[in-house]
Amino acid sequence: QVQLVESGGGLVQAGGSLRLSCVVSGRTFSSYCMGWFRQAPMKEREFVAAVSLNGSTTNYPDSVKGRFTISRDNAKNTVYLQMNSLKPEDTAVYFCAATLVKTSAAWAMSAYYNYWGQGIQVTVSS
Numbered sequence: 001q002v003q004l005v006e007s008g009g010g011l012v013q014a015g016g017s018l019r020l021s022c023v024v025s026g027r028t029f030s031s032y033c034m035g036w037f038r039q040a041p042m043k044e045r046e047f048v049a050a051v052s053l054n055g056s057t058t059n060y061p062d063s064v065k066g067r068f069t070i071s072r073d074n075a076k077n078t079v080y081l082q083m084n085s086l087k088p089e090d091t092a093v094y095f096c097a098a099t100l101v102k103t104s105a106a107w108a109m110s111a112y113y114n115y116w117g118q119g120i121q122v123t124v125s126s
Contacts, residue, residue, distance in 0.1 A: 002024060002027050003025045004097070004117035006020060006022045008020040008120070016086050017082070017084045019080060019082050020122070021078055022036075024077045024078070024079070032053070032098035032114075034097070035049065035096070035098075036048040036049045036096055037095045038095070039093050039095070039119075040092040045110055048060070048064055048081065049070035050070065052104070053102065058070050061108065067084050088125065092122060093121055094120055096116075097110070097117070098115040099113045
């Protein structure tokens with residue numbers, strides 16, 4: 001059983017920054033590629049970022065590219081999402097997720113993820 005716990009969310013003004021963390025326990029963290037998704041009220045879950053097993057490959061949608069950075073520390077079983085230049089439209093519940101799929105082109109699809117965290121709220125005020 002793999003458990004994922006997010007932290008670091010909260011309320012921030014537009015233009016500000018937040019760093020989300022996700023600690024993974026249960027099985028070998030370094031066996032999983034990791035992703036972040038978000039879901040705003042009345043909207044579908046949206047891909048935000050993903051990172052490969054060793055952190056060398058990342059993937060972002062255009063909506064966050066250049067503002068968000070995903071990274072991982074395999075020694076700490078933790079994946080991070082650094083969010084800069086936040087906008088009100090970034091407001092959502094953010095989820096981290098783990099996948100055994102190593103093909104970066106698949107990382108944007110939530111169906112490929114095996115385990116999910118409970119989510120954490122990020123609110124960006126204008």
